[in-house]
Amino acid sequence: MTTNSPLLNRVINHVDEKAIVVLASDLIRIPSFKPDETPVAIFLAEFFRSRDYRVELQEVEPGRFQTIATLPGTGGGKSLMLNGHTDINSLGRRWKRDPWRPSVEGDRLYGHGVQNMKGGLASIIMAAEAVRQSGVSLRGDLVVACVVGETQGGEGTYHLMETGFRTDMAVVAEPFGLGNLATVHAGIVHMAIHTYGVTGHIRETEGPVNAVLKMTKIIDRLQSVEFTHERRADMPLLPRLNVGSIIGGIGSEYVLVEPPYIPDLCTILVDVHFVPGQTVESIVTDIRRDLDPLSEDDSDLRYAIEIPVPSSFKGGRRLVMDPLDVPIDEYIVQAVARNHELVTGNPPNVIGTVLPSAYSANDTCHLWNAGIPCLIYGPGVVRGNEEEDDSYAIISEMVDCAKVLAATAIDVCNLDKSTG
Numbered sequence: 001m002t003t004n005s006p007l008l009n010r011v012i013n014h015v016d017e018k019a020i021v022v023l024a025s026d027l028i029r030i031p032s033f034k035p036d037e038t039p040v041a042i043f044l045a046e047f048f049r050s051r052d053y054r055v056e057l058q059e060v061e062p063g064r065f066q067t068i069a070t071l072p073g074t075g076g077g078k079s080l081m082l083n084g085h086t087d088i089n090s091l092g093r094r095w096k097r098d099p100w101r102p103s104v105e106g107d108r109l110y111g112h113g114v115q116n117m118k119g120g121l122a123s124i125i126m127a128a129e130a131v132r133q134s135g136v137s138l139r140g141d142l143v144v145a146c147v148v149g150e151t152q153g154g155e156g157t158y159h160l161m162e163t164g165f166r167t168d169m170a171v172v173a174e175p176f177g178l179g180n181l182a183t184v185h186a187g188i189v190h191m192a193i194h195t196y197g198v199t200g201h202i203r204e205t206e207g208p209v210n211a212v213l214k215m216t217k218i219i220d221r222l223q224s225v226e227f228t229h230e231r232r233a234d235m236p237l238l239p240r241l242n243v244g245s246i247i248g249g250i251g252s253e254y255v256l257v258e259p260p261y262i263p264d265l266c267t268i269l270v271d272v273h274f275v276p277g278q279t280v281e282s283i284v285t286d287i288r289r290d291l292d293p294l295s296e297d298d299s300d301l302r303y304a305i306e307i308p309v310p311s312s313f314k315g316g317r318r319l320v321m322d323p324l325d326v327p328i329d330e331y332i333v334q335a336v337a338r339n340h341e342l343v344t345g346n347p348p349n350v351i352g353t354v355l356p357s358a359y360s361a362n363d364t365c366h367l368w369n370a371g372i373p374c375l376i377y378g379p380g381v382v383r384g385n386e387e388e389d390d391s392y393a394i395i396s397e398m399v400d401c402a403k404v405l406a407a408t409a410i411d412v413c414n415l416d417k418s419t420g
Contacts, residue, residue, distance in 0.1 A: 008407050014130040015402045024122035025102035028111030034087040034315040037148040041065040044146050060159045067146040077139025078415040081170035082124035085150035088113035092389030108392040119393030120173030120378035127405035140413035150363050153319030157363040161370040169332040170367045170374040176357045177380035178397040179349040183326040186273040188361045189280050190317040192306040199264040208262035209300045212248040215266040217294050227286045232275045234353040239274040276323040321361035330373040339407040
């Protein structure tokens, strides 16, 4: 592919498909479930340092690190952040392949975590590498933020913003599919709901109260909660509630190995995806409106809602992600759209709400809340079929994503810093 700009051609021609696959494969080989992403952070810090980036290993919480790498500009230009997360989703039980052994089959790169989002992470890194290797100077800084805990609500990006770190614009390479420029997503809040019982032996006919059985009433009622909200035509299935997990047993540690004894504590973790206009307070009010009558009808049913979820649930989501709605006329949105068409020869498929991906949330909300114009643009993935959980990234989309973002870096980072 060639453009009318020798400068852009010089950069884009340094995007190397083999190097992208090698890097993504190296990342797959390092398991990085939240909150254990530090081995990936160390690997990436060494990768960037060996290539003369300015590197910060940022400690998000004790012993938990993320890597922020910068190609410094020559001065006077706007800065751009390419953002991707290093944490990966839980491993499903139906994988056919070795999830930690990457494999290439045609245009597919298989391996756990490549789908969300080590494929996108490799793309943003190699976009920066194309700029560096081309020798083209940028006036503004190009930042590659390899953050932790996105699947916890954006722990790493939120921490980065709390430290005062800012760029003029940003792109988050979540797997929405090449050609989909996403500026809208739902909000997410997680909560724990507890029911409390009275323990005793199964031989006792009076006195014990089974917290697990009381929780079944809670779960049933949650299926019919009606939320107070204004409908979004572009996200018609929201708001939505999901009971994601349940545990019940004896005592605060949920002892599970004494089934002759009545459980006195049961906890569910609940996810609510919501639309602009809803708040955590309004969501809790709506849930209580439906649950309180259960306690009124059953004096033994006692429940509590806890936000954030208890820290004892390792890797639990502690942060709320607000809904996102970035105006599509923001410069960064139009710059990515322009460079997508330049690289691929086709206009974007969508600019705005990309379904069903918009029904979830990601780190863009923290960037936008910090005043950084941003959007979501990343290579596509395909989930496993109905008989397996294996999933893969599409290599050609990873390559084209890197080219588009390298071209966008040339565009943004050479804008005059003093312009609006």
